Amino acid sequence: MKRLLLIVVLIFVSSSLICSVKAENQSVDLGTDEIMGSLDTDELDELLSKFGDEELSVFGYTNIKDKLSSLVRGEEGMNFGGFIRYLCDIFLNKITNIVPFIVSILSVILIFSLVNAIKGRLASQSTEAIVRLACISLVMVIVFAQIIHLVTASKNLISFYKEQMDCVFPVLLTLMTAIGPSRSAAVYQPSIAILSSAVINAIIFFALPCFILSVVFHVVGNLSEGIKLKSMADFFSGLMKWALGTVFFVFLAVLSIQGVTASIYDNIYIRTTKLAISRYVPIIGGYLSEGYNLVISGSVLIKNGVGLSGMIMLALSTLPIVIEIVVFSASLKAVAAVSEPLGSKAVCEILNGIGKSVSGLIAIILGTAFLYFIFMLLIVATGNLGV
Amino acid sequence: MAYVTSILSVVILSIIADLMLSGKRMGKFVRAIFAVVTMLMIAAPLPSLLRGESFNGFDLFGQIEADENFLGSMSELKQKALSEGLVKALEEEGYRGVEVTLDVDFNGEITIKSVKVNLSKMVMDANVSHINKYEAVEGLICRYLGVDKELVELYE
CATH class of the missing domain: 1.10.287 (Helix Hairpins)
Structure with missing residues (x-):
C-alpha cells in the first residue's frame, strides 16, 4: 500500500514537474532581474556559506542570486561530471578513513584468537570468560566511538535539514503567493510548519534515541551469555521503524492530496486570470495580459530555480553522510565475515547485528530527505502548468 | 549518553x-x-x-511566513505591467503619450480599485482628432479593463 502510494505521488509529480528552469526564448528579457532584486535571499546565502569548497564547486556559485540568474539564462543546474567526481572522491576518502578502524578491530580479534588457541590448560573457565569479555569490550569501545560519531553527524544533518527548510520554504512560499492567490500558500503553509518542526523533532527526540538504544541493547545482550537483551533491542528497533513508517506514510498521503488540490486550483486561477484580462478585447487585451504574463512567468522561473537550488543543497548535504554510513556498515560486515573463521563467534554476531542496525540510521536520513524532496517538488510543480 | x-x-x-x-x-x-x-x-x-519533561525544545509547529516586502514589490510590478499594457492598447487606438496609474488588488481575483489617467501629454493621431478625447479615452479604458466609469479619473 505504501509503495503504491509512493508510485502514485511520483507519477503525479513527474508528470507535472517542469524540471527545466530556462526560458524558451533566451533572447527575451523576462524582467527577472527586477524580480530577483527585490527578493530577500540573505538567509539562503548564509545557508550556502555553511557548505565546504568542494560542495560549492559542484553547486557552481557562492551566491544564490548568481545561481538563479544562470539558471534563468539556460545554463545547467548542476555540473554532473563534477558531481560524479565529487561522489567518487567522498567514497574513496571514507574508505581510506575506515581502514584504521578495520585494522584495529581485526588486530584485537586476531590476538584473542591466538590467545585462545595457545592457552591450553593454563587458563580456567573464569579466566577465559574474563579474556573474552575484555576482547569484546575493546572491540565495542572501538565500534561505539564510530557509532557515536555517525549518530552525531546524523543528528547534525537532520538539524541542518530543518535549517534548510526554514530558509528555502519561506522563499518558495513567497514566490508562490506572488504568482497566484494565497490559496496554495494557505494549503501548504501548515504542512511546511509541521514538517520543519514536528517531523524533524520527532526524529531527533524519538527515532534517533530508539536507534541508539537498540544498538546498545544488542551489544550489551551479547556481552555475556547470562544477560539476555535481544528482545529489548528488537523492541526499540521495531518501535523506531513503526514510528518512522507511520509518520512518513501519513505525511506523504496528506501531502499528495494537498498537492493535487492546490495545483489544480492554482492552474485554474492563473488561466482564469489571463482570460479575464483579455476577455473584452481579445486582440488588444493581449497587450494587457502580455506584460502581466511576463511578470508571472519570470516569477515561476525564479521559483523553479530556488527549488532546484534547494534540491542540489539537499543532495550535497545528504550524500557524504549516507556514503559514510554505508561504508561503515559494509566494513562491519566484512570484519564479521573475517572474524568468524578465527573463532570469535560472539564478536561476529555483534558486528553483524550492528551492521544491520546501522541501516536504520540510513533509513532515518533518507526518509527525511525524501520527505523534504517531495515537498519541494510539489511546491515547485504547483502553478507551473497554468503559466 | x-x-x-x-x-x-x-x-x-x-x-x-x-x-x-x-x-x-x-x-x-x-x-x-x-x-x-x-x-x-x-x-x-x-x-x-x-x-513530558524530557521534551524541552520539542515544537510541533514552526513559523513559516512569506516576505511581505517582496509581495508588495511584486504587486507594484504587476500594476506597472498592466499600466504599460493599457498604454500600448491606447496607442494602438491612436492616443499616444497617455500616463496611466492603476490601483489593483491582486489578493484572490484581480480587483481594479481605481484608474488615474494623465492626459496632459497626450497626442492624438489624425484619424481620431475630431473625437471628444475625454469620452473616447474613458470609454476605451472601461472597455479594456471591464470597469465602471466611476473608477476612471481623467486629469490634465
Whole structure:
C-alpha cells in the first residue's frame, strides 16, 4: 500500500514537474532581474556559506542570486561530471578513513584468537570468560566511538535539514503567493510548519534515541551469555521503524492530496486570470495580459530555480553522510565475515547485528530527505502548468 | 549518553559479579538482583517521559511566513505591467503619450480599485482628432479593463 502510494505521488509529480528552469526564448528579457532584486535571499546565502569548497564547486556559485540568474539564462543546474567526481572522491576518502578502524578491530580479534588457541590448560573457565569479555569490550569501545560519531553527524544533518527548510520554504512560499492567490500558500503553509518542526523533532527526540538504544541493547545482550537483551533491542528497533513508517506514510498521503488540490486550483486561477484580462478585447487585451504574463512567468522561473537550488543543497548535504554510513556498515560486515573463521563467534554476531542496525540510521536520513524532496517538488510543480 | 552509560555500568558490574560468583549458591541470586536493577535502570526515564519533561525544545509547529516586502514589490510590478499594457492598447487606438496609474488588488481575483489617467501629454493621431478625447479615452479604458466609469479619473 505504501509503495503504491509512493508510485502514485511520483507519477503525479513527474508528470507535472517542469524540471527545466530556462526560458524558451533566451533572447527575451523576462524582467527577472527586477524580480530577483527585490527578493530577500540573505538567509539562503548564509545557508550556502555553511557548505565546504568542494560542495560549492559542484553547486557552481557562492551566491544564490548568481545561481538563479544562470539558471534563468539556460545554463545547467548542476555540473554532473563534477558531481560524479565529487561522489567518487567522498567514497574513496571514507574508505581510506575506515581502514584504521578495520585494522584495529581485526588486530584485537586476531590476538584473542591466538590467545585462545595457545592457552591450553593454563587458563580456567573464569579466566577465559574474563579474556573474552575484555576482547569484546575493546572491540565495542572501538565500534561505539564510530557509532557515536555517525549518530552525531546524523543528528547534525537532520538539524541542518530543518535549517534548510526554514530558509528555502519561506522563499518558495513567497514566490508562490506572488504568482497566484494565497490559496496554495494557505494549503501548504501548515504542512511546511509541521514538517520543519514536528517531523524533524520527532526524529531527533524519538527515532534517533530508539536507534541508539537498540544498538546498545544488542551489544550489551551479547556481552555475556547470562544477560539476555535481544528482545529489548528488537523492541526499540521495531518501535523506531513503526514510528518512522507511520509518520512518513501519513505525511506523504496528506501531502499528495494537498498537492493535487492546490495545483489544480492554482492552474485554474492563473488561466482564469489571463482570460479575464483579455476577455473584452481579445486582440488588444493581449497587450494587457502580455506584460502581466511576463511578470508571472519570470516569477515561476525564479521559483523553479530556488527549488532546484534547494534540491542540489539537499543532495550535497545528504550524500557524504549516507556514503559514510554505508561504508561503515559494509566494513562491519566484512570484519564479521573475517572474524568468524578465527573463532570469535560472539564478536561476529555483534558486528553483524550492528551492521544491520546501522541501516536504520540510513533509513532515518533518507526518509527525511525524501520527505523534504517531495515537498519541494510539489511546491515547485504547483502553478507551473497554468503559466 | 548518561542513560546509556548507566545501563552499561550496571551490565558490566553484573558480568563481573557473575564471573566472581559463578558456580556458587549466591551466583543465581546475585544474577537475579542485577537483572532487576538493570530493568529498573532501563525504565527509569519513563516517569519524566510521561510528564513530558524530557521534551524541552520539542515544537510541533514552526513559523513559516512569506516576505511581505517582496509581495508588495511584486504587486507594484504587476500594476506597472498592466499600466504599460493599457498604454500600448491606447496607442494602438491612436492616443499616444497617455500616463496611466492603476490601483489593483491582486489578493484572490484581480480587483481594479481605481484608474488615474494623465492626459496632459497626450497626442492624438489624425484619424481620431475630431473625437471628444475625454469620452473616447474613458470609454476605451472601461472597455479594456471591464470597469465602471466611476473608477476612471481623467486629469490634465
